[in-house]
Amino acid sequence: MEIINLEGAEDTPKIILDKSNGIFEISGRSLPEDTAEFYRPILDWLSRYAQTPNSKTQFTFKLEYFNTASSKLILDILAKLEAIPGTTVEWYFHEDDEDMEEAGGEFSELVEVPFDFKAY
Amino acid sequence: MKYIYDLHRIMIQEDLILVYEGEFTQEITKSVLSMTERNMESMGEESSIKRKVFNVMVECLQNICKHAEEAIEDAPNSAIFIVGKRDEEYVITSGNPIRNDKIALLSAKLDQINGLDKEGLKNLYKEIIRNTELSEKGGAGLGFVDMARKSGQKLEYDFHPVTEKTSFFSLQTRVSRMAGMEA
Numbered sequence: 001m002e003i004i005n006l007e008g009a010e011d012t013p014k015i016i017l018d019k020s021n022g023i024f025e026i027s028g029r030s031l032p033e034d035t036a037e038f039y040r041p042i043l044d045w046l047s048r049y050a051q052t053p054n055s056k057t058q059f060t061f062k063l064e065y066f067n068t069a070s071s072k073l074i075l076d077i078l079a080k081l082e083a084i085p086g087t088t089v090e091w092y093f094h095e096d097d098e099d100m101e102e103a104g105g106e107f108s109e110l111v112e113v114p115f116d117f118k119a120y
Numbered sequence: 121m122k123y124i125y126d127l128h129r130i131m132i133q134e135d136l137i138l139v140y141e142g143e144f145t146q147e148i149t150k151s152v153l154s155m156t157e158r159n160m161e162s163m164g165e166e167s168s169i170k171r172k173v174f175n176v177m178v179e180c181l182q183n184i185c186k187h188a189e190e191a192i193e194d195a196p197n198s199a200i201f202i203v204g205k206r207d208e209e210y211v212i213t214s215g216n217p218i219r220n221d222k223i224a225l226l227s228a229k230l231d232q233i234n235g236l237d238k239e240g241l242k243n244l245y246k247e248i249i250r251n252t253e254l255s256e257k258g259g260a261g262l263g264f265v266d267m268a269r270k271s272g273q274k275l276e277y278d279f280h281p282v283t284e285k286t287s288f289f290s291l292q293t294r295v296s297r298m299a300g301m302e303a
Contacts, residue, residue, distance in 0.1 A: 010150050033146035035254065036254050036258055065174060065175070068179060068262035068266045069182070069258055072249055072252075072254055072262070075249055094167075097171065109246070
């Protein structure tokens with residue numbers, strides 16, 4: 001499968017989706033102008049990946065900030081992951097960032113995917 | 121030219137650190153955000169407060185961007201965005217024209233949000249994120265809820281009649297700088 005490797009910017013996150021090396025990661029800031037447009041290739045990639053996934057998928061979210069439109073798309077990503085057996089989510093939050101910790105907690109209540117919370 | 125001095129005095133009196141009036145785009149949103157971030161940074165603001173202010177600003181600015189063009193034909197880009205900083209709080213204010221027929225819906229939404237406690241807001245957030253698709257303009261319908269949650273305070277708002285068909289909608293969110301001390 002092709003690798004998605006997006007450099008992060010001021011308003012878009014860094015994203016790596018690399019099936020053969022087992023790296024699945026979204027990090028940084030997410031407040032794109034057109035959120036749906038920005039995340040469409042990511043969701044499409046995950047749909048294709050879901051057809052022949054690795055036996056284990058560890059998906060890392062290490063977000064510093066995301067806007068409310070992105071939160072909707074993050075839920076869409078999690079919904080895709082929900083359908084992939086052997087998926088776990090690693091949810092990173094800065095140790096003094098209660099809001100990010102809480103956001104992860106809420107996502108974990110909305111989908112049936114095991115979450116691992118990590119303070120950094 | 122006295123208005124320049126008056127404007128300057130008002131900014132000082134009202135503790136305003138940023139006033140932006142004009143066109144609202146994603147590029148401008150990014151600039152306004154980074155200016156305010158730098159200002160908070162140089163003042164040595166606590167990171168949790170910085171993040172909350174940033175959160176509220178983004179939702180506010182992106183609201184204006186998304187709804188700017190549907191504002192009024194004869195007054196395009198006539199929105200304003202203001203950040204005030206006092207000893208005890210930041211005050212984030214936006215103002216933009218809206219059609220009068222939208223007032224009822226908007227105030228109902230804001231009153232609903234203001235009527236909820238922390239747990240109620242969390243439940244409303246979850247309900248909206250689960251059941252709502254992104255709008256054509258790319259909004260999730262979560263902006264006000266998020267502003268109320270991140271600030272932990274009521275959203276103050278006001279509609280000022282401008283013409284027969286339009287009003288000026290002002291929205292103010294306060295972020296306490298005393299958060300660390302409350303606990």
